[in-house]
Structure formats: C-alpha cells, structure tokens
Amino acid sequence: MSETAIGHYLLNRLSELGVKHVFGVPGDYVLGFYDQMEHSSVSHVGTTREDTAAFAADGYARCNGLGALAVTYGVGALSVVNPIAGAYAESAPVVVISGAPGTNEVQNDPMLHHRFGPFTFQREIFERITCATAVIDDxxxxxxxxDRALAAALRHRKPVYIELPRDLVEQPGVEVAAPPDEQMEAxxxxxxxEAVAETVELLAHSKSPVVIAGVEIHRRGLQKPLLDFIEHANLPVAATLTGKSVIRERHPNYLGIYSGALSNDxxxxxxxxxxxxxxxGMTLNDIDTGGYTIQLNPQQMIRAAQGDVFIRHHRYPGAPLNDFLTALNRTGRPRTEALPRFTTGPEATNFPEKDRAMTIARLIGRLNAAITPDMMVVCDTGDCLFAGVELRVHDQTEFLASAYYTTMGYAVPAALGAQVARPQRRALILVGDGAFQMTGTELTSHCRQGLAPIVIVFNNRGYSTERFILDGPFNDIAEWQFHRLGELFGPLDGYDAPDECAFEQALTAAVANTDTASIINVRLEPRDASPAMQRLGAHLKARLGRED
Amino acid sequence: MSETAIGHYLLNRLSELGVKHVFGVPGDYVLGFYDQMEHSSVSHVGTTREDTAAFAADGYARCNGLGALAVTYGVGALSVVNPIAGAYAESAPVVVISGAPGTNEVQNDPMLHHRFGPFTFQREIFERITCATAVIDDxxxxxxxxDRALAAALRHRKPVYIELPRDLVEQPGVEVAAPPDEQMEAxxxxxxxEAVAETVELLAHSKSPVVIAGVEIHRRGLQKPLLDFIEHANLPVAATLTGKSVIRERHPNYLGIYSGALSNDxxxxxxxxxxxxxxxGMTLNDIDTGGYTIQLNPQQMIRAAQGDVFIRHHRYPGAPLNDFLTALNRTGRPRTEALPRFTTGPEATNFPEKDRAMTIARLIGRLNAAITPDMMVVCDTGDCLFAGVELRVHDQTEFLASAYYTTMGYAVPAALGAQVARPQRRALILVGDGAFQMTGTELTSHCRQGLAPIVIVFNNRGYSTERFILDGPFNDIAEWQFHRLGELFGPLDGYDAPDECAFEQALTAAVANTDTASIINVRLEPRDASPAMQRLGAHLKARLGRED
Incomplete structure (x- = not known):
C-alpha cells in the first residue's frame, strides 16, 4: 500500500495534467473528496447547479486540454447527463467525479437517499455518454x-466518469508502475x-484549391500545424461553424465560415x-453541412478526419490527421498565385444612428469593431450562434460554442470555465433571452470569482430559431429585465439597449469597465434574424414539410 | 388506419386520463407535437428549462394522479434525467414525451444536431429511470x-418514456381494441x-397500539381508507417524513412525524x-428511518408495504395495501380507550419580538399560525424539509417534497405544477438559498400563469445540511438579494426579513395579497438549524466517522 489516499491520488493526477480547478456543488456522498480538495493544489470553483458546473468544466477543458467536476451521487451526477452528452458530442475531455454511497453502506441493498434504482445504474447511464467509466471499489x-480513465479522456478527447464511494476516498491505494502508453490511433x-502523395499531386494540378478546417483541428490541438501548412502552401482556408476560430479569423488567407446554407457569401x-x-478535420454533421445543403462534388474532395483520409471515392485507413498534416507540411510545394483579398467581418457603418432600433445584423457589425485581442467569444445556441458566422474574432480558439450538440444555456457557465482557465482573457458572451433564462444566473459565479465578462443578451422575447421553423405561442417566453439582474447579485453593471445610441453607450462603458461584469439587454424585434438563420430556417422548415 | 394522428391520439388519451396541461420547452424535433397541442384540449405550460418542466409535471402528477412533459431530443430529454429519476424514486407518475429525429432521417446514421451517440441510447438511459419505455416507430x-405506457404509469405510479419521431406525429395510427386490464398487484x-386475522388479534390484545402511515398511502390514493380505519379503530397515527400529510395534520388522532432521529418528540x-x-405503506428508506435510527422491536411490528404484509418475522405475500386496509376496516373492533391529547405544531409565542433576529424554530412556529386551509406547502430539500417536521398543515396531501430522493431545486417548479393542477390552492413554498439559486427563477412561470405563491427563502448563505456533516468553504455560496427578484421579472412582491418585525410585516402583506406572487428573504445565521437537522446531522457525521 502507498501512503496516498485514493482521493488525493486523483487530485494529484489531475493537477499533473494541468487541471488546477474542479467545478461543482458539494453533497454528502462527495464531501470527503471536497475536504481533500481543500488540502490539495486543486481549487474548488462553486457553481449554483451541477449542470452549469459541467458546462464550466467543458469550457475549461476546451481552453486547457482537460477539465473536471465533482458532484454527489444521484441528484448531482444525473443532473449533468445533458452537458456531459454534449461534451461527448463536441469532444471536450471532462472528468466527471461522482461521489457514491460507501461500499460498506450498500451491502444489504438499503434505500439510501438520492438512490433511484440498482446501484449499477448510474454507471450504466454514463457508459452511454463517456468514453470510459471507472467505479472505484477496490x-x-x-x-x-x-490512470486508465484519465488516459482515455486525453486520447479520445471525450468525457470520462469516475465513481468514488465515500468510504474509499481516504483509503490508501496501491502504487502501480506507469501503464505502457496505450495504443494511439492506428x-x-x-x-x-500514399495518401499524402496523392493529395500533393491533386493540389499541384488544381487551379483553385481551398482548405476547409473543421472542429477536429481544435480538439486535437492542431491549430499550429494547420497554420504552418496554410501559410507554407499559400492556400485559402474556410472554417466550419463548429470549427470556427481554428484559424485566426483576421488572417489574410481566411475566407470565413463554410457550412452550406450557413456560410459567408x-x-x-x-x-x-x-x-x-x-x-x-471536418465532421459531416448537420450543422457544418448547413442541414446537408453543402454543394460539393465528391470528385474534387479530399477529406482527412477520424483517422482516415478519403480521396474521391477511395479511403486510406490508418492516416491520422496529425500525421497527415505534418507530412503535407514537409512535402507540398507552395502555390505561387497571389490570393485574392477576402472580405473581413462586416462592420456596421454610421453606428449609432439616432432612434434606430437594434437589429442583429448591425449588432454583429458593431461587435466586429469592438472585439479586442484580449477577448474570447463564448456563444450560446440560437440566432446568436448563426449570427456569429459574420463575427471575426482575433486569435485562435477564441470562439467557444456548443455548435453541433446545440444545447441552450451553454455560454454563461462555459465562459466561467474558460475564464478560470485563461484569467488573462475577457469573455464576450453572446446569448439569447431563452438560453439566458436557462442558466444565466450562473453569472453570479463570474461575479464571485471577480471576473468581468460582457454579456450581450439577444432579447427577442422567445425561441427565435424555432419561430423560423414552426411558430406558435409556445415559442414566446416571459420578458425579463436582464439589465436589472445586478439588483439580485453582483457586482454587475446592467444596461438597457432599445436602440443603437443606447447600445453604443452601454458597449463603450462595458468595454471600459474591466473590473466588473456587465450585461446589456439588446431589445430586438421577434422576427428579426440573421441572414444565416433565415437561410437555415427556410431549409429546416422545408424538411418538416411545412409552410407558413 | 384510423383518422387520428399518432400525436393527437396521445393527447386525447392524456386528456381522458385527466392530464389537461403538458409542461415543457419546445425544440425542433418536437415542434410538430407542440403544434398539435395547440389544437387539442391539452394546454402547454412553458417553463424556462426542461428539468423544471419535469419537476412541474411531478408536482402536477402528485396532485392530479398523472402528469406529462414534452421536450426535444437529446438536449431536452437528457436534461430531465435527474427529475425523472426523482419521480421514479418518489413514485410520481410522469409521462416523458420526447421528440426525436424522423424515422426517415436516421436511416444512414447521420450526425444530426442534438445527437450524442447511437439513436438507441436515449431510450436505454430512460429504461433505467422509468417503469416503461416506448419508441414509436410503427x-x-x-x-x-x-396505451401500454400510460397504463404502466398508472399501475406502478412511476414515470414512463414515450419517444415520438417527428415524421410520425401526424401519421394516422391503427385503432386497437382496448387492451385487457393488465394484471394488477398479485x-x-x-x-x-390470515394476515388480517392475525393483525386484528394482535391489535385487540395490545395495550398501546399505534399506526405509522407512510408515503405509499399517498401514492396509491389511500388517504380516505386510512382515515376511515384510524377513526373507526380509534388509533393514534404518526406519519413518516416522506408520507407527511397523508393524514390531516390537525386531526385529533395525529401524533406528528415518526422518522427515527427526525421525529417529533x-x-x-x-x-x-x-x-x-x-x-x-411505510418504506424503510434512510430518510423515514432517520438514517436508520428508528428504535422499534421487530416483535411488535406489523408492516404492510409493496404488496406484502410482514408480521414479526413472517411474511404474507400477495396482500396488497389497499385490500389489507379495506379488510381491516370491515373486521376490526374499535378501541374504547380515550386517546391522549397530542401537541399540535408549536406556535411561536410573542411573535414578533422587537429586534429579535429570525431563527428557524420561530419561523416554523410563526408559519404554523399562518397556514390557512386554502394553502398547500411545497418544500425543498435542506433544513426547510427537516424543519417541516414541526409544521402542521391542514388538509390531506398538502405537503409536497422530494423527501426521499432529496433533490435540491424541487420546490419552486413543483409548486408551479401543483398550482396548475389545483388552481384553488395557494402554494407556500419553503426553500433554502442554495436550492433557490438552482431553480428559483422558474418563479417567472408562476407570474406568467397569474399564480400567487408565497416563497419563504431560508437564507443562511450556504448548504446548511452539509455544514452539519462536514464543513468547509465549499458550503458557502454567493449572497443574493432574493427580495429584489421582482426587478428581473414579475409581478412579484419582495420583502427583506432580517428580523421578526420585518418578517411579520412581510408575511401579513404576502398573505393579504392574493393576486401576486411574493418572496420573503428570511436572513438566518449560518449555524442556525432546526432541532431535527441537528439530530440527523450528528448521526450523519458519525456515519462519516468525522468529528468537528
């Protein structure tokens, strides 16, 4: 036996892997682990709910490479099923640590509080939304x-589940020799x-080659090799919506977002x-294909994703993206043609105009001028996401969203985690009123941590994406005075922005105030929508077989 | 084929079973069903989140016999895993209706948004937290x-799951003859x-018989037979904490709560x-046994629960509670001894005292005098629940709580459902500050529905139950100005209650204002605790093997 308690071992390993913060809400089955955390190099960051802790850990993982949360059994763990399924779908490596009744407590199958079925069920649920589960019972x-669970999270960039019975966290474990590196991608x-040679050949003989960079570039940390390749080969590059910001969006080779109907022109x-x-690294999901509206000729496609390279109608298995990109960098010759100048993000002209109501198009245009290099954009689901197609952010990986799983309420808590991971960055949070009503009060934890995000609420009094698909009174929601939220907790500055002049004043004040969180209630017409959403909405409506 | 679309059939069946309201948040995979709801006798009640919709449906089910919610695939359904596991653990029959991608959309296994794994996984998760699942695909x-899913919900008093692919909701189904009544309890x-005869004999020869009534009395709707039996037999009766209010708490035969260390004296x-x-109908869970601190001699116990009767050390299988109670009513002879007078709920004397800070004991004492017969108490998890041991509510089934599963954040949304089910009743909501930070903003939906609950926030700036088990900074939370919540949405009257005089004024005003929701921020010392929690906390700490 070692001298190290099992709970401390887990904390030490997390710390070694760069996880210095664990999000979560305490509960009696996990209190012992929380107490150990107080005596470790890992800090607890409290949230108001467990699901927001999981979103925060997801945001932290995307910025930091790995994230973690600790919750109690049943009521805690089952509250994170949705965000962890989202982390799985979006490839964010999050370690879910769930307390559990002690092994000494469960022997006679007692009806302990927080229990909902056989004690095996919680793990069985998490087996469906993580890439590895471990119930510590020996x-x-x-x-x-x-070790194995943490290695799986890092290798697959997916969440894992570790269940810690409360009588074992303080028991010493047994040191083992470091396990051999498990097999990486085949x-x-x-x-x-052969795949590289064929690709180089096709690129060399093409007239108008282009690169589309997808979300796997971010999840596998390949932004630098991508940039090197683009610059060396002198190729234009678009990003997908879920991959938005894998390349610096003000880079001269950058085209904008290509996602079928959602694309920049x-x-x-x-x-x-x-x-x-x-x-x-482009995933062919329905978001990045704009609801399967991409119009590409398979005869002209080379696709490296998920370990394989596909060229036209044949496939090279065993060609991981990382190795493929490295080899291309070494092999290809640069193109000599000058690249055309692409439009950068549109900026709103003559902003603000007196008495002009706010619209999404001009809001985004104004934000394009306001975004500074020290900001990161964290974007919720809804029209703020689609409108984000027109946003140009500065640096790499500076746009975070649940862009494929599209779970509402992601942005405010994910921004908490992202800012804790990167304290030198300021979050610009774009969020709809419906999404803010789901998790927006987690802003209290930003305030508690002394963070100073700027929250832009796209307030169109309802679920506007759905209005474009099939409208009814069910898409309307209660009106909140978001700019008054600072009355409930703070310090938090709030601004009402019914028109452009009010928004301009609010934005200027919010940007200038780097000490305190700010929230701006941008009042929009319910039928206002970004061009991207109008295109996508028309398509989704057609798929439902409905007309207005 | 019938003329009835599948979605309409489900709505018709729900309506026939008394479900006139369906809670939930729309999403694109369930929009068609929402549209059908608009053209049916079932109304949609919108909530801000999906989990609160599920808690609302749980509160509705407990008051109405059956409840329902409708959510979208993935992000919606996975957000209700915790409240539905709670409904399972607590035996609340809730119908979960989840939209899903159309059967015509999933054939090539596409990466649709909101997807997190194989399309079968969502059902597999719900199979672990419901008593029946149905994926409509034919x-x-x-x-x-x-029909089978709804019958299972009613028979087992547990939640069920129905998955509706969006291309099938408008397709006509096939009428079938009503299925034969499925086997009820054996x-x-x-x-x-024989069980009845032995019970009657034991009661007749005992000197000091007593009844403990548990939660199954409520879930099986046996309050009336219980009352008849108690009154006919002239026996004193205690309730368990999870069964609180299965008998009118101001009934002369009522003793108070018996739950081991949590009991009334x-x-x-x-x-x-x-x-x-x-x-x-008493379930031997760790709440109702006060953390297994009940001190009862098995030689003196007769227990009817879960279909069996246990007398001392033998068991009669096949003796359902309903039949057992009916038979006892017909058979037993009344006791002739006069019952002693039991104390009713303690009332705070000389309330308010000038400059006296609020304490939980006197808060409960004051509420005992304030509760009127038109109120129902909906209680969250934490010390408000344990303090509730001393509360005396009026009528039957007027105390709703997640008393066994003990999920925080239950009360505000459950009270929404309870009041929609019983519009003539007013909810008195008892909730801790931590629980309110989880789901309290769902009060916006009370306001939207024109309801007028009174919310009492037990504000002790942290997770006080855990403080009594193992304290640390992780048990502290951010301070909210709960009485200022009406700045965010309304109409909502807020009151700050730092002392007894302020509370008295606030309570009087809130009770008098039956048009508008009210919230009272009761400021308590962090170490103040109800006597019941102090007893239970000491026990839980001992089980953790820790001392302060």
Whole structure:
C-alpha cells in the first residue's frame, strides 16, 4: 500500500495534467473528496447547479486540454447527463467525479437517499455518454483505474466518469508502475505516404484549391500545424461553424465560415467554385453541412478526419490527421498565385444612428469593431450562434460554442470555465433571452470569482430559431429585465439597449469597465434574424414539410 | 388506419386520463407535437428549462394522479434525467414525451444536431429511470404502445418514456381494441385473510397500539381508507417524513412525524413505547428511518408495504395495501380507550419580538399560525424539509417534497405544477438559498400563469445540511438579494426579513395579497438549524466517522 489516499491520488493526477480547478456543488456522498480538495493544489470553483458546473468544466477543458467536476451521487451526477452528452458530442475531455454511497453502506441493498434504482445504474447511464467509466471499489486497483480513465479522456478527447464511494476516498491505494502508453490511433505508414502523395499531386494540378478546417483541428490541438501548412502552401482556408476560430479569423488567407446554407457569401463562392477541396478535420454533421445543403462534388474532395483520409471515392485507413498534416507540411510545394483579398467581418457603418432600433445584423457589425485581442467569444445556441458566422474574432480558439450538440444555456457557465482557465482573457458572451433564462444566473459565479465578462443578451422575447421553423405561442417566453439582474447579485453593471445610441453607450462603458461584469439587454424585434438563420430556417422548415 | 394522428391520439388519451396541461420547452424535433397541442384540449405550460418542466409535471402528477412533459431530443430529454429519476424514486407518475429525429432521417446514421451517440441510447438511459419505455416507430403499433405506457404509469405510479419521431406525429395510427386490464398487484385471498386475522388479534390484545402511515398511502390514493380505519379503530397515527400529510395534520388522532432521529418528540415517545406498531405503506428508506435510527422491536411490528404484509418475522405475500386496509376496516373492533391529547405544531409565542433576529424554530412556529386551509406547502430539500417536521398543515396531501430522493431545486417548479393542477390552492413554498439559486427563477412561470405563491427563502448563505456533516468553504455560496427578484421579472412582491418585525410585516402583506406572487428573504445565521437537522446531522457525521 502507498501512503496516498485514493482521493488525493486523483487530485494529484489531475493537477499533473494541468487541471488546477474542479467545478461543482458539494453533497454528502462527495464531501470527503471536497475536504481533500481543500488540502490539495486543486481549487474548488462553486457553481449554483451541477449542470452549469459541467458546462464550466467543458469550457475549461476546451481552453486547457482537460477539465473536471465533482458532484454527489444521484441528484448531482444525473443532473449533468445533458452537458456531459454534449461534451461527448463536441469532444471536450471532462472528468466527471461522482461521489457514491460507501461500499460498506450498500451491502444489504438499503434505500439510501438520492438512490433511484440498482446501484449499477448510474454507471450504466454514463457508459452511454463517456468514453470510459471507472467505479472505484477496490483500493488495489484504484490508481490503475484512475490512470486508465484519465488516459482515455486525453486520447479520445471525450468525457470520462469516475465513481468514488465515500468510504474509499481516504483509503490508501496501491502504487502501480506507469501503464505502457496505450495504443494511439492506428497508423499505417504505407497508406499515409500514399495518401499524402496523392493529395500533393491533386493540389499541384488544381487551379483553385481551398482548405476547409473543421472542429477536429481544435480538439486535437492542431491549430499550429494547420497554420504552418496554410501559410507554407499559400492556400485559402474556410472554417466550419463548429470549427470556427481554428484559424485566426483576421488572417489574410481566411475566407470565413463554410457550412452550406450557413456560410459567408465569400466562403461559399470560393469553396463551391473550387476544383480541389481539402477538408481537414471536418465532421459531416448537420450543422457544418448547413442541414446537408453543402454543394460539393465528391470528385474534387479530399477529406482527412477520424483517422482516415478519403480521396474521391477511395479511403486510406490508418492516416491520422496529425500525421497527415505534418507530412503535407514537409512535402507540398507552395502555390505561387497571389490570393485574392477576402472580405473581413462586416462592420456596421454610421453606428449609432439616432432612434434606430437594434437589429442583429448591425449588432454583429458593431461587435466586429469592438472585439479586442484580449477577448474570447463564448456563444450560446440560437440566432446568436448563426449570427456569429459574420463575427471575426482575433486569435485562435477564441470562439467557444456548443455548435453541433446545440444545447441552450451553454455560454454563461462555459465562459466561467474558460475564464478560470485563461484569467488573462475577457469573455464576450453572446446569448439569447431563452438560453439566458436557462442558466444565466450562473453569472453570479463570474461575479464571485471577480471576473468581468460582457454579456450581450439577444432579447427577442422567445425561441427565435424555432419561430423560423414552426411558430406558435409556445415559442414566446416571459420578458425579463436582464439589465436589472445586478439588483439580485453582483457586482454587475446592467444596461438597457432599445436602440443603437443606447447600445453604443452601454458597449463603450462595458468595454471600459474591466473590473466588473456587465450585461446589456439588446431589445430586438421577434422576427428579426440573421441572414444565416433565415437561410437555415427556410431549409429546416422545408424538411418538416411545412409552410407558413 | 384510423383518422387520428399518432400525436393527437396521445393527447386525447392524456386528456381522458385527466392530464389537461403538458409542461415543457419546445425544440425542433418536437415542434410538430407542440403544434398539435395547440389544437387539442391539452394546454402547454412553458417553463424556462426542461428539468423544471419535469419537476412541474411531478408536482402536477402528485396532485392530479398523472402528469406529462414534452421536450426535444437529446438536449431536452437528457436534461430531465435527474427529475425523472426523482419521480421514479418518489413514485410520481410522469409521462416523458420526447421528440426525436424522423424515422426517415436516421436511416444512414447521420450526425444530426442534438445527437450524442447511437439513436438507441436515449431510450436505454430512460429504461433505467422509468417503469416503461416506448419508441414509436410503427404506426400500426403506435396506439397500443401508447396505451401500454400510460397504463404502466398508472399501475406502478412511476414515470414512463414515450419517444415520438417527428415524421410520425401526424401519421394516422391503427385503432386497437382496448387492451385487457393488465394484471394488477398479485393477491392471495387466503394469505390476505390470515394476515388480517392475525393483525386484528394482535391489535385487540395490545395495550398501546399505534399506526405509522407512510408515503405509499399517498401514492396509491389511500388517504380516505386510512382515515376511515384510524377513526373507526380509534388509533393514534404518526406519519413518516416522506408520507407527511397523508393524514390531516390537525386531526385529533395525529401524533406528528415518526422518522427515527427526525421525529417529533411526541411521536417518537408514543411509537417507541408502543407494544404493537402497525406500519401502513411505510418504506424503510434512510430518510423515514432517520438514517436508520428508528428504535422499534421487530416483535411488535406489523408492516404492510409493496404488496406484502410482514408480521414479526413472517411474511404474507400477495396482500396488497389497499385490500389489507379495506379488510381491516370491515373486521376490526374499535378501541374504547380515550386517546391522549397530542401537541399540535408549536406556535411561536410573542411573535414578533422587537429586534429579535429570525431563527428557524420561530419561523416554523410563526408559519404554523399562518397556514390557512386554502394553502398547500411545497418544500425543498435542506433544513426547510427537516424543519417541516414541526409544521402542521391542514388538509390531506398538502405537503409536497422530494423527501426521499432529496433533490435540491424541487420546490419552486413543483409548486408551479401543483398550482396548475389545483388552481384553488395557494402554494407556500419553503426553500433554502442554495436550492433557490438552482431553480428559483422558474418563479417567472408562476407570474406568467397569474399564480400567487408565497416563497419563504431560508437564507443562511450556504448548504446548511452539509455544514452539519462536514464543513468547509465549499458550503458557502454567493449572497443574493432574493427580495429584489421582482426587478428581473414579475409581478412579484419582495420583502427583506432580517428580523421578526420585518418578517411579520412581510408575511401579513404576502398573505393579504392574493393576486401576486411574493418572496420573503428570511436572513438566518449560518449555524442556525432546526432541532431535527441537528439530530440527523450528528448521526450523519458519525456515519462519516468525522468529528468537528
């Protein structure tokens, strides 16, 4: 036996892997672990709810490489099923630590509080939304179980689940030799070489090649190799919506977002006119394909994703994205043609105009001028996400969203985690009124941590994405005076922005105040919508087979 | 084929079973069903989040016999896992209706938004927290699948799950003959008769018999037979904490709560001194046993629960509670001894005292005098629940809580459902500050529905139950100005109550204002606690093996 208690071992390993903060709400089955955390190099960051702790851990993981939360059994763990399913779908490596009744408590199958079924059920649920689960029930195996779960999270970039019975957290475990590195993604060197050679050849003989960079670039940390490749090869590059900001959006080679009907005009034109489209880490989900509205000719497609390279109608298995990109960098020759100048994010002209009501298009245009290099944009689900297609953020990985799983209420808590991970960055949070009513009061934890995000509430008094698909009174919601939220908790400055002049004043004041969180209630017409959402809404409506 | 669309059939069946309101948040996979709801006799009640919709449906089900919610796939359904597990643990029959991608959309296994894994996983998760699941995928079987799921909810008093692919909701189904009544609980008439005879004999020969009535009395709707039995037999009766209010708490035979260390003094003395304890519908969970601190002699116990009757060390299988109670009513002879007078709920004397800070004990004492017969108490988890041991409510089933599963954040949304089900009743909501920070903003939906609950926030700036088990900074939370919540939405009157005089004014005004919701911020010392929690906390701490 070692001298190290199982709970401390887990905390030490998290700390070694860069996890210095664990989010969560305490509860009696996890209190012992919380107490250990107080005596460790890992800090607890409290949230008001468990699901927001999980969103915060997701935001932290995306900025930091790994995130964690600790919750109690049943009521705590089952409250994070949705955000953890989202972390799985979005490839955010989050460690879920759930307390549990002690092994000494469950032997006669007692009806303990927070219990909802056989004691195995909680793990069985998490097996469906994580890439590895470990129920610690034997001190001899505990350290190894913990190591394997953490390794799986890092390898697959997916959440994992560790269940800690409360009588074991203070028991010493058994040190084991470090496990051999588990098999990384399968690689077939011959296939890789052939795929690279064919790609180089196709690029060299194409007239108008273009790159689409997808979300896997971010999740596998390949932004730098991508940038090197783009600059070396001198190619134009678009990002998908879920991959937004994998390349600096003010980079001269950057085209904008290509996601079918959701695309920027420039990006759509260049991509769909291209005779050779190299898709790097692009996932063919319904968001990034704009509801399957992409118009690309498979004869002109090269796609590296999920460990394989697909060229036209054949596939090279065993060609991981990382290795493929590295090899391309070494092999390809730069194109000599000068790139055309692409439009950057549109800026609103003559903003503010007196007595002019706020619209989404001009709001985004104004924000494009306001975003500074020290900001990161954290965006919720709804029209703020689609409107975000027109936003240009500065640095890499500075746009965080649940862009594929599209769970509402992501942004405010995820921004908490992102800012804790990157204290030098300020979050600009874009969120709809419906999403803010779900989790917006988690802003109290930003205030408690001394953070100073700027929250822009897109207040159109309802679920506007759904209004564009099928409208009814069910899409209307209660009106909140979001700018008055500072009456409830703070310090928090609030601003009402019914028109452009009021918004201009509010934005200026909020940007200037770097000490305190700010919230701006942007009042929009219920039928106002971003161009991207209008395009997508028309398509989704057609898929439902309905007309207005 | 019938003329009835599958979605309409479900709505019709719900309406026939008394479900006139469906809670939930719309989303694109369930919009078609929402549209059908607009053209049905069932109304949609919007909530800000999906989990609060599920708590509301739980509160509705407890008052109405059945409740329902409708949510979208993935992000919606997975957000209700915790409240539905709670409804399972607490036996509240709630119908979860989840939209889903159309059967025509999933054939090539596409990466649709809101997806988190194989399309079967969502049902597999719900199979672990409901008593029946149905994925509608064949119009020929749809009506039958719906009927069976609803029958299971009613029979088992547990939640069920119905998944509705969006392309099928408007398709006509096939009418089937009403299914034969499925087997109810197994009954063995000979065993039942023998159990009744032995019980009558034991009661007749005992000196100090007592009844403990548990939560199954409420969930099986047996309050009236229980009352008849108690009055006919002239027996004193205690309730468990999860069964609180199964008998009118101002009934002369009522002793108070018996739950081991959580008990009222009177109840504990009478029950533990009794020579014959008849336990009707009492579940031996760790709450109702006060953390297994009940001190009862098995030689003196008769327990009818979960279909069986246990007398001392033998068991009569096949003796359902309903039949057992009916038979006892017909058979037993009344006791002739006069019952002693039991103390009713303590009332605070000389309330308010000038400059006296608020304490939980005197708060409860004051509420005992304030509760009127038109109120129902909806109580959250935490010390408000344990303090509720001393509350005396008027009528039957007028105390609602997640008393066994003990999920925080239950009360405000559950009270929404309870009041929608019983519009003539006013909710008195008891809730801690931590629980209110979880779901309290759902009060916006009370306001939107024109309801006028009175919310009493037990504000002790932290998770006080956990403070009594193992304290640390993780038990402290941010301070909210709960009485200022009406600045955010309304109409909502708020009152700050730092002392007794302020509370008295606030309570008087809130009770008098039956048009508008009211919230009272009761400021308590962090270490103040109800006597019941102090007893339970000491016990839980001992179980953790820790001392202050």
């Amino acid at each position: 001190p001899v195996l505990a350290f190894r179980q913990i 690689r077939d060197d011959a296939a890789l070489a 420039d990006a759509r034109r260049v991509v769909e006119d291209s005779d050779c489209i190299l898709m790097l | 119009p020929v079987l749809a009506f039958r699948q719906i 009954r063995d008439d000979a065993a039942l008769a 009177d109840a504990r003395r009478v029950v533990e001194d009794s020579d014959c304890i008849l336990m009707l």
